Amino acid sequence: MEEVDLIIVGGGVVGLACARETARPGRTVCVLERHPRLGTETSTHNSGVIHAGIYYPRGSLKAQLCVEGREALYRFCETHGVPHRRCGKLIVARPEDDDARLLDLLARGRANAVDDLEIVDQAFVARLEPAVAARAALWSPSTGIVETEALVRALHRDASDREAITLPAMPLIGGAVDDGGAWLELRTPAETIRTRAVVNAAGLYADEVSAMLGGASFTIYPCRGEYAELVGVSRGLVTRPVYPLPPLSGEHLGVHVTPTTWGSVMVGPTTRYQADKRDHEADRLPVEAFVEPTRRLLPTIRAQDVRAGGTGIRAKLSPDPAAFSDFLIERDTRQPRLVQAAGIDSPGLTACLAIARRVSTLVDEVLR
Secondary structure (H helix, E strand, C coil): CEEEEEEEECCHHHHHHCCCCCCCCEEEEEEECCCCCCCCCHHCCCEEEEECCCCCCCHHHHHHHHCCCCCHHHHHHHHHHHEEECCCCCEEEEECCCCCHHHHHHHHHCCCCCCEEEEHHEEEEEEHCCCCCCEEEEEEEECCCEEEEHHHHHHHHHHHHHCCCCEEECCCCCCEEEHCCEEEEEEEECCCEEEEEEEEEHHHHHHHHHHHCCCCCCEEEEEEEEEEEEEHHHCCCCCCCEECCCCCCCCCCCCCEEEECCCCCCCCCCCCCCCCCCCCCCCCHHHHHHHHHHHHHCCCCCHHEEEEEEEEEEEEEECCCCCEEEEEEEECCCCEEEEEEEEECCCHHHHHHHHHHHHHHHHHHHHC
8 A cells, every 4th residue: 555645636737736836855745637637627628817816705715816826827837838928808898888897896806906907998998909899898917818738737747846746547436544543545446545635626526525535515516618719810809808797796707708829719608507527518509609799799700700619617616606606725624634625616727826825834734
């Protein structure tokens, strides 16, 4: 039976960021990933936006760690050659939208220490994005885009350089407590590994992992987002993310238009709660469903300018689309050798390095 100091369950951006942050001389760190490739679930099936930190309630973990993680992520991408662009973002108001909603977003962002936000007029929007229809907008210069697959590879390389071990295609299938609570035993199809601490960064399966290890009881609610893509010359209509004003409640930011670092333009995501954590394709929306939401931002778009895109499934801690749910990052109260990093939906990609720093502090407490 192998013995290690720390096992991280989950090889997405959060798990890999935790591996590089917790690895140090004299400490053995091992990442278990259920899939053959790293980061193949939520980490690489999203809009790839580096968020500024505007939308989240003041004092929430999402607000704090997004702002902290944003700048850390820009530095990491620059240092490690990850394709990215600090291009800014427009959150646009249409003629029928209330100016008070733009002001509310401005106030929320500033309360979260996003200090470069500005409400701009139609002429400003037209100079940046001539094809975008907007009466006014909130301009967020700190927002950017990142190539998520390259980010996964860079995090993995950096964790490996710090001697963290990664075991792909190694799902957790069971766990037990040994030696009066001094060790946890984690069972995989290949072997059983004893460890002094576990970080639960298992994304869609974090609730199952917590249950296996005797940790807190919570439920992950899979929320599928579907995308379309712009095709042909329409891909040149925008150069930065363009968002509508978000709904008055909940966390869905609305179907938005986001260029990628490799030249495509994504439209989405939508929001659909579902029971199946693996189902990315059943009952897909027709591509026509994306045309009208896109026209609200880019009025010249025609049906032939849009084609079906990918999907992603977010790990939500609330089944209510109108409710805010924060990250769960804490040392488990039932199983003190378990550190939870669960319910990491947006802005988890942006915040991954800040989440890892917080997790590392908790791991140090466990291993002290």
